[in-house]
Amino acid sequence: MDSDSVGSQEYSLLKDLRLQIEPKDGTFSLCFWLYFTTSSTFPSTIIQQVYSDISESAPFLVIDDNKRIHLLPVVLLHEEAPDTGNINSWAEVPHATVDFKFPLEKWVHVGCQVCPDYIQLQINGEIVGEKSLCSLLNEKSGSSDLKKLTLANVGGDGNSVQGYVHNFEIFPSISSVKDYHLKDPPLKLSIDESSVSEIEEESDGVWAVVGGKASCRRNFSMDVVLSDAFGQPVDKENEVFASLLYADTRVPVENTTDDEAPLLASYDGIEFSSHERPSKLLLGRASFKLKISQLSSKCDNRFFLIRFCVPKLGNYPFLETYSHPIRCISRSRNTRLSTLVWKRSTVLNFSSVSQSSALDDGSLELQHSGHEAQANPLVKRFRIGQDKTPVSVKTDPTFEQPDEECNSHVQNATQVENEFPRSFDGRPANFNEAYDSPSDSESIGEGNSPLNSMASKRYPISDMTIFKYCLASLAEKSLILKEITTSAPDKEILELANHVSHYSGCSHHGNQILIAKRLISHGRNLWKEMSLNNHHIPWENGVYDIQKHFKMIACCGSRSLSPQDLNLLRKIAGSQEYLTQENFEKLWCWLYPVAITISREWINPIWKSTSPKWIEGFITKEEAEASLQGPTGFQEPGTFVLRFPTSRSWPHPDAGSLVVTYVGNDYKLHHRLLSLHQAYGSYNNGDKRVDVKPLQDMLLAEPELSQLGR
Known part of the structure; x- marks a missing residue:
């Protein structure tokens, strides 16, 4: 903080804000971080200007019912200043304003500059509003200084704005507010929803978690x-620290009758009360x-x-954050989790990996659809379909290559597709056979269990191996598949x-198994080719061969990997000078998995497109x-970009998937996983759909998406 500045760098309630300043030559600056809670109502006065010899205050910084902030002229300094005692007079005077809504539950840096002939409003270090004014100083019998001014949130105007301020500073002269935008930013705690696993997101946006006695409950992580x-x-x-609360009252859940903690944290296979074992940052x-x-x-x-x-x-x-509402279910409970279906012509499927619980739309309907309605609590996913019926596509088992660049790749079908009859999303052609007779129970051990119906059959890969794989961690899955x-x-x-x-109730797990043999053998051969039996090689020596094989698998010779792409690959590989x-x-x-996704007929064209750059x-x-x-601030709602999630690697079921990152109508960023198999990769009585729209058109048809970013 400068020697001439006055302020506080701690977090404080907005209602407790009160600082004094003696402006020189009618100029001063101020800046602060501002955070509004969801309990705030608008319009409201954020800061008022108070003078010791004036009994009533006047607004200085206000927010209207559209959540737009306005900076007003100063009493005794500007002719256009609002009347004291009239809280609504600000709307009738000139003021500097912004043309976008102020977000809730998000820190925003606000800066104000006041001079005798103008006022200026800055948001996040950028000038967003300025207004020229008429000065009163020349009319004040030679005095060039204002009286002592107090800036405060004094209430009394019926406002109910609830918020916090951080690093509030006032300068008695014009200062570069933009420089203070980068100093000592406030903190925020949040859940990284892309890391959430082993949770089923139900049709109403509620998380379903398998709980109960020790033999039944399951781990979930985030x-x-x-x-x-x-x-x-x-x-x-x-x-x-993590704790379990009742969603309706936010009261902590009490221990069970046998004094077992309601929420348990697992470390090295041992369960502890979550209160006893916090997680270190x-x-x-x-x-x-x-x-x-x-x-x-x-309960x-x-x-x-x-x-x-x-x-x-x-x-x-x-500095606290909450999960989605959770429904704790028993493993033996007879329930069928529904699939979300858009009542529209588009067939894009989204899996939530964002801070939003679900896509809010009045046309959402519940749909039980074959095996996909039997979603397992181990998998977090919801889908968007078409007119209550998921679209099915039958395609020739031979993988179609989009252009001549793939001719050599077509001749090498075993290298890419291993000659499995497959749908476009990589599922085997007979996947549907396993789902023709869905059970009414989700319990693995009861009702019409697949184990019971298959009891008379014997497979070289044992049932124990199958279930061990279903319950294994990603590292364990990788070892099982390699063996x-x-x-x-x-x-x-x-x-x-x-x-x-x-x-598991999710075909995406099967996709990763189907590419395992090719992934492992292709990777082993590529490493031998690059390393020449050395233990490590310089990164620069290996990157050419990596890019060459990537372009071959992805069936795309027209788009090379950019320096930005290669830089990310190097980070994934450990950011070392030598590659082990x-x-x-x-x-x-x-x-x-990313290369396999790009090779698909519906992804390949948009990967090749660089103007516009869809991916x-x-x-x-x-x-x-x-x-x-x-x-x-953020671009217009509906602006989006497509990317591959860097946290999803084989054999994760979402490895190679596309994520759409977009600005929502709430001016918050959302991240959603695209699941395209309903649109492009299923079978339907031998008939191939010819009316499926290109992916670009389906993206732009979604109400949350309107324009490509950048």
Whole structure:
């Protein structure tokens, strides 16, 4: 803070704001971070100007009923100043204003400059409004200074704005407010919803978690991120605590009758009360593996929330975050989770990986649809279909290549598709056979269980291996597949993919199994070709071969990887000068599924398109968010970019998927996973649909998406 400035760098309630200044020559500046809670109502006065010899105050900074901020002239300085005592007079006087809505539950930097002949309003370091005014100083008998001025949120005007301020500073002269925009930004705690796993998102946006006694309840996991106002993780040595609350009252859930904690944290296979074992922040991120105890039989009709907080940083709403509402279900409960279906002609499927719980639309309807209605609580996904009936497409099992660049690739079908009869999204042609007779129960061990119906059959890959794979972590899945693919024939791998997709309720798991053999063998051969049996190679030596094989698998010779793409690949590989086999495998497990996705007929054209650039290449979530920000905040609602999630590597079921990052109508960023198999990759009585729209058209037909970013 400058020596001439006055202010406070701590977090404080907006209603407690009160600072004095003695402007010189009728000039002063101020800036601060501002945060509004959702309980705020508008219009309201944010800051009022108070003088010691004037009994009534006048508004200085207001927010109207459209949540737009206005900076007003100063009493005793400008002829156009609003009347004291009349809280509505500001609307009748000239003022500097912004043309966009102020967001809730988000930190925004506000700056104000006041001079005798103008006022200026800045948001996030950028000038957004300015108004020329007439000065009163020359009429004041030679005095060039204003009387002592107090800026405060004094209330009394019926306002109910609820908020916080941080790093409030006032300068008695004109100062560069933009420089202070970057200093000491405030913090915010949030859930990284792209990290959420083993949770089913139901049709109403509620998370379904399998709880109950120790033998039944399941782990679910998520990461919590402490970041600054610019979205950058903050490396602070603190602990994040998790607790379970009732969603309707926000009251902590009590222990069970046997004194078992309602929320359990799992560490190294041992369960602890979440109150006893907080998670430490590492590079701004805390990871949680949680379980809900015996609540499903006692509180079946109540919703819960998980609250995360950092007590050492203070009890503020922006330093705590809440999960979606949670319904704790029993593993044996007879319920069928519904699939969301858009009542429109588009057939895009979204899986939520954003801060929003679900796409809000009045035309959403519930739909039970074959095996997809039997979603397993292990998988988080919801889908958008067409007119209550998912679109089906039958296609020739031979993979169609989009242009001549793929001719050599067509002749090598075993290398890309392993000669499995496959639909466009990579599923085997007989996937539907496993789902012709859906059971009324989700319980693996009861009713018309597939195990019972298959009891008379014997497969080389045992049932134990199938279920072990379904319940394994990603690292364990990788080891299982590496072992199986070394000796198992293609038929057994196909059967494993069928069974895992059936028992998990998600065909995406099967997709990763089907590409496993090619991914592993292709990666092994590429490493031998690059390394010449060396333990490591310079990154610059290997990157040419990596790009060459990527373009071959992706069937795209017209678009090379950009320096930005290669930089991200290097980060995934560990950002080292030399590339080891272990780091190459990390890179390959991410890159190969992406290349397979790009080779698909409906993705390949938009990957090749560089004007407009439909897919941004290989960028991080943070880079995608930055691309949607303009000089005064986020771009218009509906602006979006497409990207491949950097956190999804084989054998994760979403490896190689596309994510759409977009600005919502709430001026918040949302991230949603595209699931396209209903539109392009299913079968329907041998008939191939010819009326399926290109992906670009379906994207732009979504009400949340209106224009491509950048």
